[in-house]
Amino acid sequence: MYQCITCQKKLNNTLVDSIICSTCGNNYPILDGIPLFIPEAISSIQGYKIEMEEAKTGLTEMADNLDNLQKQLEATEFYSRIKNTLKAVQTNLNVLQEPYLPIIEFLQKQPENANLLAWSMVKTGTTFLDMLPYFYQDWSGTSDFEKIKNRVCKTITENAVDRESVAVLGAGACGLLHSIADFFEISYGVDLSLPTLLAAKAFIGGKPLTFHLSDADWQKITLTPPKISTKNIHYLATNVNNMPFKNGSLSLIITQYMLDIVSNPIGLAQEIRRVLKPEGLWINFSKPFRSAGDPSILGMRKLDELPPLFNSLGFEVINLENERFNYLNLEKVSDEVDTVNQLVHFFTLRKNKLFEQNEASKQISRFFDPNCSSVWNERPRIVNDRNLIFSQQKSFDGTSSVNESLSISIMGHTFSIPLDFAFLLETIFRAIDGEKNLREIYLIQKNTIGLDEKSFLLLIYIPTFPSVGFYVGWYVWKWCIVWHGGLLQLRVLHVFRSEQSRMLF
Numbered sequence: 128m129y130q131c132i133t134c135q136k137k138l139n140n141t142l143v144d145s146i147i148c149s150t151c152g153n154n155y156p157i158l159d160g161i162p163l164f165i166p167e168a169i170s171s172i173q174g175y176k177i178e179m180e181e182a183k184t185g186l187t188e189m190a191d192n193l194d195n196l197q198k199q200l201e202a203t204e205f206y207s208r209i210k211n212t213l214k215a216v217q218t219n220l221n222v223l224q225e226p227y228l229p230i231i232e233f234l235q236k237q238p239e240n241a242n243l244l245a246w247s248m249v250k251t252g253t254t255f256l257d258m259l260p261y262f263y264q265d266w267s268g269t270s271d272f273e274k275i276k277n278r279v280c281k282t283i284t285e286n287a288v289d290r291e292s293v294a295v296l297g298a299g300a301c302g303l304l305h306s307i308a309d310f311f312e313i314s315y316g317v318d319l320s321l322p323t324l325l326a327a328k329a330f331i332g333g334k335p336l337t338f339h340l341s342d343a344d345w346q347k348i349t350l351t352p353p354k355i356s357t358k359n360i361h362y363l364a365t366n367v368n369n370m371p372f373k374n375g376s377l378s379l380i381i382t383q384y385m386l387d388i389v390s391n392p393i394g395l396a397q398e399i400r401r402v403l404k405p406e407g408l409w410i411n412f413s414k415p416f417r418s419a420g421d422p423s424i425l426g427m428r429k430l431d432e433l434p435p436l437f438n439s440l441g442f443e444v445i446n447l448e449n450e451r452f453n454y455l456n457l458e459k460v461s462d463e464v465d466t467v468n469q470l471v472h473f474f475t476l477r478k479n480k481l482f483e484q485n486e487a488s489k490q491i492s493r494f495f496d497p498n499c500s501s502v503w504n505e506r507p508r509i510v511n512d513r514n515l516i517f518s519q520q521k522s523f524d525g526t527s528s529v530n531e532s533l534s535i536s537i538m539g540h541t542f543s544i545p546l547d548f549a550f551l552l553e554t555i556f557r558a559i560d561g562e563k564n565l566r567e568i569y570l571i572q573k574n575t576i577g578l579d580e581k582s583f584l585l586l587i588y589i590p591t592f593p594s595v596g597f598y599v600g601w602y603v604w605k606w607c608i609v610w611h612g613g614l615l616q617l618r619v620l621h622v623f624r625s626e627q628s629r630m631l632f
């Protein structure tokens with residue numbers, strides 16, 4: 128059914144709890160029926176646990192603060208809101224942990240694995256907690272979701288000749304996947320967030336989901352699972368830029384709010400083309416995007432600029448429209464919320480079977496082979512306008528101490544980073560000048576950072592994924608901690624005072 132994501136050889140699924148590649152030995156674990164197809168999967172899976180612990184820390188701190196406030200503001204107009212919010216936060220703490228339990232159980236059975244290189248590869252930038260509004264959107268009968276569902280179903284009815292298999296990429300809460308599964312013999316929900324898929328699978332399998340929506344006044348939501356059906360749905364955790372589907376194997380691909388969040392939309396389009404059957408369809412419903420080579424001053428691509436791009440990538444355009452979508456509309460839950468009405472590009476493409484493309488080997492595979500000499504001769508460039516911005520923040524909390532923290536912003540995402548983390552970013556990104564090849568950059572970092580060849584190539588592979596900052600960030604941070612402990616702090620601070628770096632494409 129699947130192929131190995133690194134050597135691309137057929138995978139024969141012989142075990143219940145893992146799929147092992149008989150050619151390269153890669154081991155892809157299966158948790159509660161969901162296989163995890165990422166490089167170094169067994170060690171990478173730790174990333175989910177860390178992601179959960181961070182979210183848990185955030186909620187716990189919030190609960191502590193609310194608990195204190197509750198005591199201080201007992202006789203005020205805020206009291207009832209504080210009390211309700213505290214209860215909601217405590218409920219969400221349990222909700223958060225639930226889908227991570229199979230992961231923690233799995234890790235408990237594994238020997239301690241010191242290889243922390245790869246676990247950053249599970250980061251999508253969204254924890255299961257961040258996905259709760261999507262569960263509400265997909266499963267509470269919102270008119271916005273109905274609109275897109277009907278639009279997609281109509282397009283399938285009118286255009287999909289082949290009804291064998293469909294994959295929804297970045298399937299999230301899996302509402303759309305479930306809605307269209309009946310059209311096909313087999314359907315796949317693809318998402319890098321294993322916890323989100325575990326939660327969606329349990330829900331679709333009949334387990335109700337109750338949580339509180341922070342963006343809607345912490346109101347309580349209870350979602351009722353869909354009626355049991357015989358739909359043949361498979362879930363798989365993998366990165367959409369490197370999927371385990373065989374070449375030319377799927378009838379239809381759907382991307383919903385996905386094309387706009389990947390840093391390399393062209394790479395995603397190529398991967399979609401690879402896995403589609405000849406004349407297979409791609410339906411997209413995502414905010415406008417731009418590719419790395421586009422003039423940044425022009426912003427996102429306009430609708431009429433898409434056909435030349437997609438034709439050059441081997442697709443024929445069937446339809447192309449501007450749509451409006453109320454994104455994560457929580458109006459029905461609370462009166463006091465804002466709504467965001469977004470422009471969305473809706474398009475349907477067909478894989479052009481006459482288009483010539485060498486699909487024998489995925490371009491991305493080169494990063495898994497340190498013995499491949501050509502990869503070392505490649506010269507990475509910095510993408511114009513994709514600044515990686517470091518900022519140092521100082522906050523004053525009324526005591527004599529000053530709290531200093533660092534944050535990093537990439538493509539509108541801002542998150543805090545440990546000091547050590549910056550060092551590798553600086554070293555590698557500074558070395559990228561469009562002239563130096565990967566071997567030269569590798570050697571520059573070798574003395575100071577100490578990544579070996581395999582790890583270095585893996586690091587370069589990671590930025591071809593979406594949410595680049597997250598991937599690079601986690602990866603680098605862990606390495607710095609492992610190799611340098613706290614010794615680099617002074618140097619890093621020095622770098623931060625004046626520098627701005629850019630993002631690797």
Ligand SMILES: C[S@@+](CC[C@H](N)C(=O)[O-])C[C@H]1O[C@@H](n2cnc3c(N)ncnc32)[C@H](O)[C@@H]1O
Nearest residue numbers: 251261297298299318319320366367383384593
């Ligand atoms: C913005 S949400 C959209 C969810 C769903 N498509 C919807 O519109 O309701 C993006 C989803 O894509 C997933 N995701 C992000 N980057 C991914 C990647 N590189 N590979 C696979 N899934 C990814 C996230 O985990 C999340 O579930």
